[in-house]
Amino acid sequence: MVEARPRRTVRGSRTGRPVMALLDLLGRRWALRVIWELRDGWLTSRQLREACDDVSPTVLQSRMSELRAAGLITLEHRHGYALTPLGRELLDQFLPLNAFAERWAAETLAEQG
């Protein structure tokens, strides 16, 4: 597994600039979705798995490990997974994405049927 940590050479960036490392981390399968699904609070690993359309536990565990190492997600006994304050800040930047997606859907379907 490749960890994405800033200021190092990471997958997807020769420079290791923070934003490149972040784009790489968030560009892995289910990463954005996992953060999205944690928007309302704690979820156990199995609840999270179900929320993500029964994603394979292999990939889910990989993503959770990476996102935890990146300090965006936390895991607590008897509670499950949740966003850290930093992860919450990241999600807050993505929340308007929902409204955008609705407009995107309308325009795309209008043009392409």
Next chain:
Amino acid sequence: MVEARPRRTVRGSRTGRPVMALLDLLGRRWALRVIWELRDGWLTSRQLREACDDVSPTVLQSRMSELRAAGLITLEHRHGYALTPLGRELLDQFLPLNAFAERWAAETLAEQG
């Protein structure tokens, strides 16, 4: 190749809700990065390839086809690729990500060495 279009069952979403389709589309390798690299204007396919750390042309072409089908990116003869107005709106939501990435880098490195 799987197209990501809203209100259909797409890869990564059984419901086909627009935001899920969008998260799936943006969660594919190099998708976020490509949009990011087009922030300053037109780039030819080879300039774009170079900007993305010499990404394999196979994947790049896949992403460009998908993003064009999604109406986020356009291709014009003798100019190359650029964001559509809709794609520009999407990027504008991601631009603050740069500042966030810098803080993320600082905090992550401070905690984990």
Next chain:
DNA sequence: TGACTCCGCTATTATTTCTGTAGCAAACAC
């Protein structure tokens, strides 16, 4: 105690995606 349930997580194999390299046909310049 022992059976039960749910937790986070792992093993294994098959499939899909991505990488890396080379090269194509078309359009333009000289």
Next chain:
DNA sequence: GTGTTTGCTACAGAAATAATAGCGGAGTCA
């Protein structure tokens, strides 16, 4: 013509993901 750049493709190997089954640990309750 020769040369260059364009978007794009073929191919084989490497890596990531999917799908299914199941593990040990911790809690609950009889």
